[in-house]
Structures are given as C-alpha cells and as structure tokens.
Amino acid sequence: MIFSMKKIRISFFYRQLLALVVINSIPLIFVSTELLSSSYSRIKESQEILLKERLSFLSSTVASAILFDDVNTAQSILSTLEQDKDVRYAKVYDADSNLFSEYSRLNEADSSGFDSSNKEIEYAETIIYLRSPITFDNEYLGFVTLSADTYYPGYGKRTDFYLALVAVIIGSLSLALLLNWFVQRRLSVPVNDLMSVIKYVSRQAKYDRQLPVPNDAEFSELFIGINEMLNTLSRHEQEREEASAQIIQSSKLATLGEMATSVAHELNQPLQVIRLAVANASQRIASGNPDLEIVSEKLSRIDGQAERASAIIDHMRIFGREAKEELEYIDPKMVITNSLDLMGEQMRLNNIEVTSDLPEECSLVLGHMILMEQVMLNLLTNARDAIDQNSGERKIALRVFEDAEGVHITSTDTGGGIPEDVLPRIFEPFYTTKDINQGTGLGLSVAYGIVRDMRGTIAAGNTANGAQFTITFPLTSD
Ligand SMILES: Nc1ncnc2c1ncn2[C@@H]1O[C@H](COP(=O)(O)OP(=O)(O)O)[C@@H](O)[C@H]1O
Ligand SMILES: [Mg+2]
Known part of the structure; x- marks a missing residue:
C-alpha cells in the first residue's frame, strides 16, 4: 500500500519546532x-x-591627624565608615608605611x-581594593587603603539573571508554538483535502474529483496543477472507456453472427x-364436426x-443493444439460464x-x-x-456456488485444456490460436474487461481433460 509508513518520517511540525527553538534561543542568549x-x-x-x-x-581629612600625630582624631574619622555597609576595612599608614590607624568590620584579618x-x-572576585597617598603642602605623609564588597559579578545574582x-x-x-499551531492548521486543511483526493483516486481508480483551491499562493498553484x-x-479514462465499450459492442456483434444459426x-x-x-x-374443422375443446387446446x-419465439427474438434484440452504464x-x-436459452440449441x-x-x-x-x-x-x-478440436468426451459443466470469498461461476469443459505456453496470454486482446476465419482473439479479453468493470475476477486453469474458467464476484455488503 502507498499509505503504509515503512520509514519513520519526522513530521513537518517537529522540524519547524526545532528550527524555532534554535532561531529563538541563539540571539536571545x-x-x-x-x-x-x-x-x-x-x-x-x-x-x-x-x-x-x-x-x-578620607586622605584629605586624615592628613592633619597624621601631621599632629593625633591617633584619636584619625580613629573617629575612620569610624564614620561604619555607616557604609560595603566598606570592609580602611587603614591609614604613615610615611614609613607603619599602620597609624584602622577601621575594620571584618572579624579576621584581611590576607x-x-x-x-x-x-x-x-x-578579587567580589572585593575591590583601593589605595590613595596622603599629602599636605606637597609633602608625602603616608597612604590610606580601603576595601569594599562589590555588587558585581556576584555569582548568586548571575543565577537569578539566568533563571529570568x-x-x-x-x-x-510558547508564543511561537501557539503561532506555529495556527499556521499548521492553515496548512493541515489543504493537506487533508489533498490526501482525501489521492486516496479516492488510488482506491476507486476514478479521476472525477477536483480539489478546492485555497487562497495561499503556494497551495493554490499546486492545487490548480493537480x-x-x-x-x-479523467478525459483519457473516458476515452479508454468509450474505446472499450466499442470493442465490447463489435465483439458482441460477432457473437450475434455466430448465434444466428443457433437461433x-x-x-x-x-x-x-x-x-x-x-x-x-x-x-378437425374441415371434418365438419370439430371437437371445440381440442381445437381451443x-x-x-x-x-x-x-x-416463446417472440421471447427468443426479444432476447436477441436486447443482447444487440449497447450496454447501459449502471450496475x-x-x-x-x-446468467446461466439466459445464456443457455441463447446457446443451448446450438x-x-x-x-x-x-x-x-x-x-x-x-x-x-x-453486475x-x-x-x-x-x-x-x-x-x-x-x-x-x-x-471440436479434441476427440474425447463432449461435455461442458456450468456451476454456480457461493462461499466466503463471494459468488463463483465456473465453466469446465472436456476440450483437452489450454497449453502451458498459451495460458498466460489468453486474456490479451487479439491473441488467438485459431484460424483467421475462426477466431478474433477478442472473446476472453472482452470477458476480462466486462468482469473487471463489475469488480469481479476471471481466472483460467486446466483440469485432467479440459479447461476451467472461474468468475468470482465479491459479495455486496448490503
Ligand atoms: N476452453 C478453452 N480450451 C482451450 N483453449 C482455450 C479455451 N478458451 C480459450 N482458449 C484459448 O484462448 C485463446 C483466446 O481465446 P479468445 O480470446 O476467446 O479468442 P478466440 O476464441 O477468438 O481465439 C483461444 O485462441 C484458445 O487458444
Ligand atoms: Mg473466443
């Protein structure tokens, strides 16, 4: 079957989703x-x-404290830093780099x-260190250092950002998905239309359907083409049907000619x-005293x-007519009794x-x-x-029977059977093993076409001393 999925195919939808994820994420990140x-x-x-x-x-206010060697003043200036929670420590050194005064909110020493x-x-990671010289009237008095916590680039804060x-x-x-879903729906309607027509064409072998042409540019062109x-x-199919109807008709006329003797x-x-x-x-009438009962009989x-005669003539006339379309x-x-009416005598x-x-x-x-x-x-x-070509028994057995597969009509003869090399070709049009005047080679090919058009099958085989043809019709559900 055409529609069974042998390979795993990734749906258009998922491919598009993947593309969306990639296209969205890269620039965003x-x-x-x-x-x-x-x-x-x-x-x-x-x-x-x-x-x-x-x-x-700090360095300008602490300068005079160093100048006057006033540690207390320096200490009180540094203690104002307590207000600033970011500041970790501040240290004042004299000109000889000896620690003069310090403020620290740290418990352990900074290393x-x-x-x-x-x-x-x-x-250093989340800490900043700064140094500034202390001068007064261009004289170097020492230096002050300060250390503070920074807000950047704190790893905890970064995690928050990445979560966001x-x-x-x-x-x-999800927004893109929603959009995608709408687009998909617009896509799936014409695709479903297309699928249903393709299924119809492949199952029914008929082409009498047309696709509704959608507004989208891509689909409309495709659908108009289809x-x-x-x-x-459909036109070709019709021409073929007309041609085959003509063949049926002419072969029927040939059969009629053959039947003339019989009829x-x-x-x-x-x-x-x-x-x-x-x-x-x-x-009896001439005898003068007719028995009216016998005469009327x-x-x-x-x-x-x-x-009876007019029934036979009627039958021939109907047979000669061109066939109606409908089953x-x-x-x-x-089927059997009617054909024997026409051929039994012959x-x-x-x-x-x-x-x-x-x-x-x-x-x-x-049918x-x-x-x-x-x-x-x-x-x-x-x-x-x-x-006639065989010198054995002269018998034809016709049979109708029904089983789970359907209704079968068989014809079994004692004509010696169909040779192996002929068998595969007998349903070909114009294939005949008979003399030019005797056979047209159309009989079985026409029969094949007729049975097929009725959704049946016809098969040929051999028995011990003859050929057997089997026609099978499916049982109709209703
Ligand atoms: N009952 C049969 N027994 C043996 N051969 C047969 C039988 N029916 C058909 N055939 C073979 O099939 C061929 C094709 O048959 P058909 O299409 O009716 O054409 P035609 O009868 O004009 O030859 C015949 O020429 C014959 O060789
Ligand atoms: Mg024939």
Missing part, C-alpha cells in the same frame, strides 16, 4: 549575555567612582596583601409445433409457442452435453445481465471450439 555584562560594567564603574571620592575625602603591594586598585533568561526563552517559545492533471486523466434452430422448433397444431386444427399451444443487482443463476446440435449445477438460493451480485451473458457466450463458444 547572545543579546542577554551582552546586556548582562554591559549593565554590570556600568554598576562597577559607578561604585568605583563613589569609592574613589570617599577615599580622597590579600594589597596594602603592601603598592598597587592603586585591585579586584530561561523564563523569557520558554515564554517566547486539478488540471485530474481533468486530463434459427431455436425458432424453428416453435414454428414446427405451430404448423403441426394449425394443420391438426384445420383438419391447439390454439393455446400455438399461442404459447408464438410467445444492477443480478442473479448469477439467471450445443445440442454440436452433440455437446451441457449440464448446469445451480444452488437453490444465491446472493445477488452487482450487468446482458454483458454477463456475453461473457458466458464467449466461454461457451471457446469450449465448443476446444471440444
């Missing part, structure tokens, strides 16, 4: 990281400026070694009976035989014994009576030809 670092660097800069100002204020490093500024980033990504993705294709296919005999019989009855009745026999419910048993004349084995009850099948008669006539003439 990039932009946010950039934003993060630039905002931190701004915070860093402004804190640095503040601390530097504080430091220069960074910045104070003895001679650097002006230093960063993930939330933004998820949010924007509609044109369906039109072309002549069929009609001859009632005519004989009528002549005898007329002769008998007029004899003769007349009704004449009437019956005339009826109808037909009785498979009638078979008797050919010394062929035709037996028919029909069930009492049989399901009706969807075409006249065309089925034609199929049976083709099978019967083929069997007759085979029997």
Whole structure:
C-alpha cells in the first residue's frame, strides 16, 4: 500500500519546532549575555567612582591627624565608615608605611596583601581594593587603603539573571508554538483535502474529483496543477472507456453472427409445433364436426409457442443493444439460464452435453445481465471450439456456488485444456490460436474487461481433460 509508513518520517511540525527553538534561543542568549555584562560594567564603574571620592575625602581629612600625630582624631574619622555597609576595612599608614590607624568590620584579618603591594586598585572576585597617598603642602605623609564588597559579578545574582533568561526563552517559545499551531492548521486543511483526493483516486481508480483551491499562493498553484492533471486523466479514462465499450459492442456483434444459426434452430422448433397444431386444427374443422375443446387446446399451444419465439427474438434484440452504464443487482443463476436459452440449441446440435449445477438460493451480485451473458457466450463458444478440436468426451459443466470469498461461476469443459505456453496470454486482446476465419482473439479479453468493470475476477486453469474458467464476484455488503 502507498499509505503504509515503512520509514519513520519526522513530521513537518517537529522540524519547524526545532528550527524555532534554535532561531529563538541563539540571539536571545547572545543579546542577554551582552546586556548582562554591559549593565554590570556600568554598576562597577559607578561604585568605583563613589569609592574613589570617599577615599580622597578620607586622605584629605586624615592628613592633619597624621601631621599632629593625633591617633584619636584619625580613629573617629575612620569610624564614620561604619555607616557604609560595603566598606570592609580602611587603614591609614604613615610615611614609613607603619599602620597609624584602622577601621575594620571584618572579624579576621584581611590576607590579600594589597596594602603592601603598592598597587592603586585591585579586584578579587567580589572585593575591590583601593589605595590613595596622603599629602599636605606637597609633602608625602603616608597612604590610606580601603576595601569594599562589590555588587558585581556576584555569582548568586548571575543565577537569578539566568533563571529570568530561561523564563523569557520558554515564554517566547510558547508564543511561537501557539503561532506555529495556527499556521499548521492553515496548512493541515489543504493537506487533508489533498490526501482525501489521492486516496479516492488510488482506491476507486476514478479521476472525477477536483480539489478546492485555497487562497495561499503556494497551495493554490499546486492545487490548480493537480486539478488540471485530474481533468486530463479523467478525459483519457473516458476515452479508454468509450474505446472499450466499442470493442465490447463489435465483439458482441460477432457473437450475434455466430448465434444466428443457433437461433434459427431455436425458432424453428416453435414454428414446427405451430404448423403441426394449425394443420391438426384445420383438419378437425374441415371434418365438419370439430371437437371445440381440442381445437381451443391447439390454439393455446400455438399461442404459447408464438410467445416463446417472440421471447427468443426479444432476447436477441436486447443482447444487440449497447450496454447501459449502471450496475444492477443480478442473479448469477439467471446468467446461466439466459445464456443457455441463447446457446443451448446450438450445443445440442454440436452433440455437446451441457449440464448446469445451480444452488437453490444465491446472493445477488452487482453486475450487468446482458454483458454477463456475453461473457458466458464467449466461454461457451471457446469450449465448443476446444471440444471440436479434441476427440474425447463432449461435455461442458456450468456451476454456480457461493462461499466466503463471494459468488463463483465456473465453466469446465472436456476440450483437452489450454497449453502451458498459451495460458498466460489468453486474456490479451487479439491473441488467438485459431484460424483467421475462426477466431478474433477478442472473446476472453472482452470477458476480462466486462468482469473487471463489475469488480469481479476471471481466472483460467486446466483440469485432467479440459479447461476451467472461474468468475468470482465479491459479495455486496448490503
Ligand atoms: N476452453 C478453452 N480450451 C482451450 N483453449 C482455450 C479455451 N478458451 C480459450 N482458449 C484459448 O484462448 C485463446 C483466446 O481465446 P479468445 O480470446 O476467446 O479468442 P478466440 O476464441 O477468438 O481465439 C483461444 O485462441 C484458445 O487458444
Ligand atoms: Mg473466443
């Protein structure tokens, strides 16, 4: 089947989703990281400026305390730093780099070694160190160092930021998903239309459908194209059907010609009976004292035989007509009895014994009576030809039976069978093993086409001393 999924195919939907995730996340991560670092660097800069100002204020106010060797004043100046929670410590050194005064909110000593490093500024993870010289009238009096906590780039704070980033990504993705779902719906409607038409065409083998053309540019062009294709296919199919109807018709005319002899005999019989009855009745009337009961019995026999003759003629006329299109419910048993009405006499004349084995009850099948008669006539003439060429028994057995697969009609003859090399080709049009005047090679190919159009099958095989053809019709569900 075309529609069974052998390979795993990734749906369009998931591919698009993946693309969305990638397209969304990359710039988002990039932009946010950039934003993060630039905002931190701004915070860093402004804190640095503040601390530097504080430091220069400290160094200028503490200068006189060093000058007058007043440790208490220095201590009280430094203690004002208590208000600033960021400041970790501040230390004042004299010109000989000896510690003069210090403030510290730390419990343990700071071990960074910045104070003895001679650097002006230093960063260590979340801590900043600053140094400023103390001067008075251009005289170097010592230096002050200050250490403070920074707000950047604290790892805890970063985690918060990344959490927010993930939330933004998820949010924007769900928005994109929602949008995607709407787009998908617009996509899925025409795709479903397309699928249903493709399924219809492949299952029914008919092209009489058209796709509704949607507004979207891409689909409309595709669908218009497909509609044109369906039109072309449908036209070709119609031409093919017309051609095959013509073949059926001409082969039917050929069959009719063959039947002429048979029908002549069929009609001859009632005519004989009528002549005898007329002769008998007029004899009785001429005798002067006719037995009216006997005469009227003769007349009704004449009437019956005339009826039979006209039924045969009617049948031939119907058979000659071109077939109607629609299928109808037909009785498979009638197929056999009707064909024997037309061919039975001819078979008797050919010394062929035709037996028919029909069930009492049989399901009706969807088909075409006249065309089925034609199929049976083709099978019967083929069997007759085979029997004529063979010197064995002269028998044809017709049978109708029903099983789970459907209703079967079989024709079994004693004509010696179909040679192995001929068997695969017998349903080909114009394939014949007979003389030019005897065979057209159309009989079985026409039969094949007729049965197929009724959704049935026809198969050929051999028995011990002849050929067997089996026609099978599916049981209709209702
Ligand atoms: N009952 C049969 N027994 C043996 N051969 C047969 C039988 N029916 C058909 N065939 C073979 O199939 C061929 C094709 O048959 P058909 O299509 O009816 O064409 P035609 O009868 O004009 O040859 C015949 O020529 C014959 O060789
Ligand atoms: Mg034939």
